[in-house]
Every structure is written in C-alpha cells, then in structure tokens.
Amino acid sequence: MPLKVVLKPGETLVVNGAVIGSGDRTATIFLHNEAQFLRGREMLRAEEAIGPERALYLAIQMAYLGQAPERAVHDALAALRRARPEAVEEIAAIAELVSMRRHYQALRRCRALFPTATDHAA
Template structure:
C-alpha cells in the first residue's frame, strides 16, 4: 500500500535527499516504494540545536537523509550517544531503544522516539500525528 503525502501550501519534504516543495495550494502525492523521507517540520536545522537531545536527533537525521556519509555520522552518533547517556541517566530505556533502532537502520522510528525526549515534546516540531499523511506512523 503506498504512503500518501498531503503537503500544505509552501510545505517541503525531503525524499532520498531531494527537497520537494508544494506550490501555493495543497497537494498530494504517493510513494509506491521504499524511500527515506522527512517532512519539513520534522527537519532539525543545526542552528536549532540547543540541548543534547536535539544534538542526538540531528546526527540521526544526518545518517537517515545522507546515507552516503553514514559511516562518519554513525561514529558521531556513538560519541553523542555516550554524551547523552551521561547527561540523561533518567532516559536509559529510551536511549537503549534509540540505539537499537539506529543499529537496525530504522532511523525514522529512532527520530520519532528521540523527538519525544525534547523538553515540551512539541517545542521544535509539529506533532507528527497531525501531519496530514494517511500513514504518519509508517516508516519509509
């Protein structure tokens, strides 16, 4: 079953590293095969990093969006994961789950779980449950 995206006016999505944007009106499209994707509102920009959890999210995002640089970014992930474990010993289970998801190359779900660790949870990104995709919990 394809994944349906509904983009709001001027909204962007990254699919396999390509940025695709909607025009003045909402539009929908379907992904019929496996693809790495992030909606614009799920993308963290480097200048938005203001806590260790966002630093972890950002490096997972890099692994996911730029698979050609995965080796280097996985090394960064391991370093940042150690730093996050030291800063957030209260989140051991969540961090273990994120690490397992990254090891399994399930980056979209790792990002989703990491996003829940942000203070205020919706601080950076809109709630993905309200993103207009017919299958927002589906992973690429």
C-alpha cells in the same frame, strides 16, 4: 501499497536527500517504493540543535538522509547517556532502532526526550 503524503501550501518534504515543495496549493505525493523521507516540520536545522537531545536528533536525521556517518550518531548517543542517565532505557531503545536502521522511528522516540518549557521552569 504506496505511502500517501499530503503537503500543505508552501510545505516541504525531503525524499532521499531531494527537497520537494508544494506551491500555493495542497499537493499529494505517493511514494511507491521504500525511501528516506522527512517532512519539513520534522526536520531540525543545525542551529536548533541545542542540548544533547536535539544534537542526537540532528545526528540521526543526517545519517538517515545519508548526509553524515553513523559514527556521529554513536557519539551523540554517548553524550546523551552522560547527560540523561535517568533516560537510559529510552536511549537504549533509540540506539537499538538506529542499529536496525529504523531511523525514522528513532527520530520519533528521540523527539519525545526533548525538554519542555515546564522542564526549564523547575
């Protein structure tokens, strides 16, 4: 069964490294085989990778899209372990997902570690 992706006007999607965008209307795309994909709103730009959580997200994203070596992910995991020892179980779960090449799921779990505005207020 294909994966249905609906893009709002002006929204982008990266599929196997190719950027696909919708025009001024909603677009429906069906992925009929396995592919590496991210919606534009799920992507992190390099200048947004501030802090170890976002640096890990960017490393996983780039490895997932085939634009960076897995070594970058392992280095970012090590940095996050040092910065967030209280999150050792979640970081281990992310590392396991990466080792199983389930990058998309690893990205979702990594995003959950991003600091919130209330984290900075304390």
